[in-house]
Each structure stands twice: as C-alpha cells, then as structure tokens.
Amino acid sequence: MQVDQAAWSGDGDFTIRLIAALQQIDEVVYLRVEDAPASRSGEGYNLLANELYVVFATEPRPVARRWLGILPRARLVETRMLTLSGLESRLADLEGIGQADYVDGGMVQYLRTERVVPPYQTRGYKLVELVRIYEVRPDIFQG
Numbered sequence: 001m002q003v004d005q006a007a008w009s010g011d012g013d014f015t016i017r018l019i020a021a022l023q024q025i026d027e028v029v030y031l032r033v034e035d036a037p038a039s040r041s042g043e044g045y046n047l048l049a050n051e052l053y054v055v056f057a058t059e060p061r062p063v064a065r066r067w068l069g070i071l072p073r074a075r076l077v078e079t080r081m082l083t084l085s086g087l088e089s090r091l092a093d094l095e096g097i098g099q100a101d102y103v104d105g106g107m108v109q110y111l112r113t114e115r116v117v118p119p120y121q122t123r124g125y126k127l128v129e130l131v132r133i134y135e136v137r138p139d140i141f142q143g
Helices: 013-023 084-092
Strands: 002-007 028-035 040-042 045-056 058-067 071-080 107-116 125-135
Touching (some): 013 028, 013 084, 013 107, 013 125, 084 125
Antiparallel strands (some): 028 045, 040 045
C-alpha cells in the first residue's frame, strides 16, 4: 500500500489508529491523508478535521456483451475488490475503531470527542476529531 501524508499535519489520535487499520486491509492500495479546512479552535474546544482518500484494488472480470446487437463478446472490465460500505463493515469489527457515525454511497464519517486536561492547568478543553473517508479513482492524485 502506498500512503501519502504530505498534506497532513500528523494531528489526531483516532486518525492515526484509522490509518494503521487501513494499512492492514489488502484491498486498499493507496491512501492519501489531508487536513480538512474545517479544523478550528475556540473557547474550550478544538475541532480537528482530517480527510482520507482511498483507492481500492481492482481485478479484471469478463462481462458478456452483444456487439452489433447479435454477436456475443466477452470483454474484460475492471471491478473493485472492495466498496466503501464493505470497508466500513470491516472497520466496524476492529477494536478501537468501531461503527461509523455516518455512511452513504460516497463517504464514511467518524466523529470522536474527548476531554483533554493539560498538565499544570485548571481548565481543559474538548477535542472533537472528525474523519471522513472518500473513495477516489486511481489516477486522481497522479500528476
């Protein structure tokens, strides 16, 4: 698996666990991690948003089609070995990841919160980590 972390600051404990889990799945061949522009901080909270873009492995499968309406021909079509919903169900079974908070045909979203109390301070803050996983075409990030 190829992992591109050039556009990611490295923040987010849940994102780090999610990347490690995705690296164990053989059908994921490419992973790009980016900081999302939604990240911000305010009085008593920090919102950390990361986006993960995955490319799934494909395999050629023959599909019978008619050519000129009469002649059957077999044509090889590249089909994905895994889908986003299949990826979500695999991640849901893993310890430390669990069920996604939102899933649709184009995105899997996790929202995790934790209370952080830094040493030598009386007031802590709430850390909200939002992670979205998208599926992309294999050629989308190639220059």
